[in-house]
Amino acid sequence: MKSLIKTLGLSGCLAFTAGCASSQPNTFTFTADLPPDFVYQAIAKYVPAEGETCSVPGGRNTAVVYNVKWRGIYQPNAEIALRRTVSGCPLVISRIELDIYATYGKARGDYGVDTASVFIRNEVEEQYKSVFNEMGESTFYGECQQLFRTSGKPRILRKLLNCKTIDAQGERGTSQPFAAFTPDQLPGKTVKMHIKLADEERPAIGDTWVKVPNGWKRCMGDNYEDQYAFCFGNYKDFSGFQMPDGRQCTIYPGCTE
Known part of the structure; x- marks a missing residue:
């Protein structure tokens, strides 16, 4: 799988075949089915069409960003061009880089992020090639898990995001x-990213929290200035922590025992 990702991620190695039918649409739709408080940002990247010797000065304007202002203006559907001409150079789409954001608080930095990708290449091994249904829609799936930790002397709770593929059995x-x-x-079709949220959250760093019957408790470590505060076998001394909304808590996620 890693070799596939590495191969597909090589920009410019493959592109559209020459002689695309002019009657075909020049766009396809990308959309996403995401959990609550999730959004995505897409960056469509383009390279010179096969056989072209031109280049774009500085590579400027060879990418198009969708949901650039995802905090305030978010649209789940994006109409993405397959071919563009920039500075007189015919370009074709080679991949879409996807940032998946999950917000967990009201502060600007209260979010976790991970990535996904859509690759467009002339040749894709059949075992990895995505297919479309009779409605012209192709869906790929993933699961994101929230990973919690604490930060700073007040031990403020922060969350990271970890997203992986899932198979038909989940x-x-x-x-x-x-x-x-x-x-x-792709012309005229719809590509959908379907992301589910894992049933449980877990600590982002091992041996820093202890599982108890009604949640997780944070190991004290040496003191509150100990940023890592590993348990190191001490499962009796715990510290409080601060939730993103300012609540002082002793257990996660319920806050109070």
């Missing part, structure tokens, strides 16, 4: 969510 894989297509599959 088993998590080892790679980030992705889909792969050949360019002739």
